[in-house]
Amino acid sequence: MPALDFSFYTWANISTYLLSGLYFSVSLTIAATIGGIALGTVIALMRLSGIKPLEYAALWYVNLLRSIPLVMVILWFFLLMPSAFYNLFPGDIGQKYRAEICALITFIIFEAAFFSEIVRAGIQSLPRGQTFAGQALGMTYAQNMRYIVLPQAMRNMLPVFLTQTIVLFQDTSLVYAIGAYDILKGFEIMGNTFGRRVETYIMAAVVYFIISFALSMLVKRLNEKIRILR
Amino acid sequence: MIEMKNVSKWYGATQVLNDCSLNIDKGEVVVVCGPSGSGKSTLIKTINALEPVQKGEIWVDGVAVHDRATNLPKLRSRVGMVFQHFELFPHLTVTDNLTIAQMKVLGRGQDEAKQRGLKMLERVGLTAHKDKFPGQLSGGQQQRVAIARALSMDPIVMLFDEPTSALDPEMVGEVLDVMVGLAAEGMTMMVVTHEMGFARKVSNRVIFMDVGGHILEDTSKDEFFGNIEARQPRTREFLNKILPH
Numbered sequence: 226m227p228a229l230d231f232s233f234y235t236w237a238n239i240s241t242y243l244l245s246g247l248y249f250s251v252s253l254t255i256a257a258t259i260g261g262i263a264l265g266t267v268i269a270l271m272r273l274s275g276i277k278p279l280e281y282a283a284l285w286y287v288n289l290l291r292s293i294p295l296v297m298v299i300l301w302f303f304l305l306m307p308s309a310f311y312n313l314f315p316g317d318i319g320q321k322y323r324a325e326i327c328a329l330i331t332f333i334i335f336e337a338a339f340f341s342e343i344v345r346a347g348i349q350s351l352p353r354g355q356t357f358a359g360q361a362l363g364m365t366y367a368q369n370m371r372y373i374v375l376p377q378a379m380r381n382m383l384p385v386f387l388t389q390t391i392v393l394f395q396d397t398s399l400v401y402a403i404g405a406y407d408i409l410k411g412f413e414i415m416g417n418t419f420g421r422r423v424e425t426y427i428m429a430a431v432v433y434f435i436i437s438f439a440l441s442m443l444v445k446r447l448n449e450k451i452r453i454l455r
Numbered sequence: 456m457i458e459m460k461n462v463s464k465w466y467g468a469t470q471v472l473n474d475c476s477l478n479i480d481k482g483e484v485v486v487v488c489g490p491s492g493s494g495k496s497t498l499i500k501t502i503n504a505l506e507p508v509q510k511g512e513i514w515v516d517g518v519a520v521h522d523r524a525t526n527l528p529k530l531r532s533r534v535g536m537v538f539q540h541f542e543l544f545p546h547l548t549v550t551d552n553l554t555i556a557q558m559k560v561l562g563r564g565q566d567e568a569k570q571r572g573l574k575m576l577e578r579v580g581l582t583a584h585k586d587k588f589p590g591q592l593s594g595g596q597q598q599r600v601a602i603a604r605a606l607s608m609d610p611i612v613m614l615f616d617e618p619t620s621a622l623d624p625e626m627v628g629e630v631l632d633v634m635v636g637l638a639a640e641g642m643t644m645m646v647v648t649h650e651m652g653f654a655r656k657v658s659n660r661v662i663f664m665d666v667g668g669h670i671l672e673d674t675s676k677d678e679f680f681g682n683i684e685a686r687q688p689r690t691r692e693f694l695n696k697i698l699p700h
């Protein structure tokens with residue numbers, strides 16, 4: 226095995242090959258987390274609505290998406306979505322960023338299934354008395370959810386959300402399947418360009434590790450904080 | 456003010472309220488007592504429809520609570536309720552606990568809601584704690600805030616479900632004092648409690664419930680405490696257990 230050589234990691238090369246990929250991976254993670262929590266909350270509320278058709282629709286959504294590998298969801302969406310869909314975006318954005326748009330939408334759809342289960346658990350773990358208290362003050366179902374139940378459920382679930390976000394960040398590497406330019410893709414191109422594939426995959430692992438590890442430290446601290454708050 | 460006619464309720468096959476009827480006039484203070492599991496909490500929660508009933512009629516200030524067409528949030532906003540475990544909203548400050556329903560339910564502006572809320576907080580003697588979170592208060596303080604929260608809505612009647620039974624003994628007094636003050640002002644109150652001192656001091660009537668959701672007694676306070684020999688055997692048994700000898 227030839228000696229490892231990391232000397233091609235100059236600032237110029239990093240900014241040429243990696244930064245935009247890192248930017249995409251991080252943005253995708255953040256956008257999919259926000260979108261996934263928003264859609265997941267809607268699905269959780271459907272699941273708990275007590276209205277049978279909504280309940281079943283939500284249940285099927287969750288069970289279906291949790292049983293399919295993410296990479297297949299991404300591929301299907303990419304292959305099946307008609308080209309006309311991308312024309313809905315202003316200018317040539319849609320056609321230019323097909324893979325990126327497709328990645329964002331599939332991640333939101335997919336993650337919503339997981340986030341909805343987290344939100345549901347958060348709602349169900351609240352003491353029933355809190356709902357009674359809100360109702361007794363005259364709040365409607367929606368007001369009670371909005372002002373009393375969801376804020377508490379979300380706060381209690383923050384560490385779990387973040388843990389899911391770490392998984393999500395690692396999963397963003399799957400966009401290689403449709404050729405989006407994420408951090409891993411950046412490393413790959415860099416490795417091919419300089420003929421140093423071993424070094425680039427080592428560095429890629431280090432970057433994923435540092436980001437994920439930092440996030441899990443944050444989760445740990447949050448958990449301690451929330452334990453004190455309770 | 457409150458009228459209950461032949462109310463029955465089941466959880467599945469178990470009957471928890473059995474043909475309950477009662478009447479509470481404006482300004483009356485009625486204490487409900489009885490052994491654990493007799494249905495006191497269920498009974499008091501049916502008055503603002505937190506627990507629905509399968510049979511019978513419940514009227515509050517002329518509004519038919521049992522009627523499915525009734526606007527329940529509106530009715531509930533006029534009926535104050537205080538819970539055994541306080542149920543303050545832990546994610547909101549004391550002030551926000553006091554104002555949120557005034558603003559979202561009654562549509563009051565922030566200034567008005569705050570003014571009203573802080574006035575009630577002053578009345579329970581906790582003005583200094585207005586910016587704290589519930590978790591930073593003692594049980595007795597939390598319960599007083601909960602009372603202030605209910606009062607901020609200008610209720611026509613107050614319901615209390617064992618307001619002192621989750622409290623350390625040294626904090627029971629501060630909560631009862633607030634309730635005694637309310638009664639003296641003429642507030643209509645229904646109070647589930649085993650604090651017989653309170654019942655003796657301020658109630659007009661005492662209702663005794665027995666297992667299975669029966670209202671076994673509904674008599675004036677003087678009759679209830681003054682003529683123990685005339686009470687039902689189950690009532691005497693219960694009183695013997697909880698009254699100091």
Ligand SMILES: Nc1ncnc2c1ncn2[C@@H]1O[C@H](COP(=O)(O)OP(=O)(O)OP(=O)(O)O)[C@@H](O)[C@H]1O
Pocket residue numbers: 466471489490491492493494495496497498
């Ligand atoms: N959600 C529920 N599902 C089934 N049974 C219930 C439910 N809530 C209460 N019960 C039953 O109904 C009966 C009356 O309960 P309730 O809480 O009204 O009694 P209580 O007189 O308030 O008792 P305590 O003094 O312990 O508070 C009990 O036997 C209880 O087990």
Ligand SMILES: [Mg+2]
Pocket residue numbers: 495496497616617
């Ligand atoms: Mg009870």
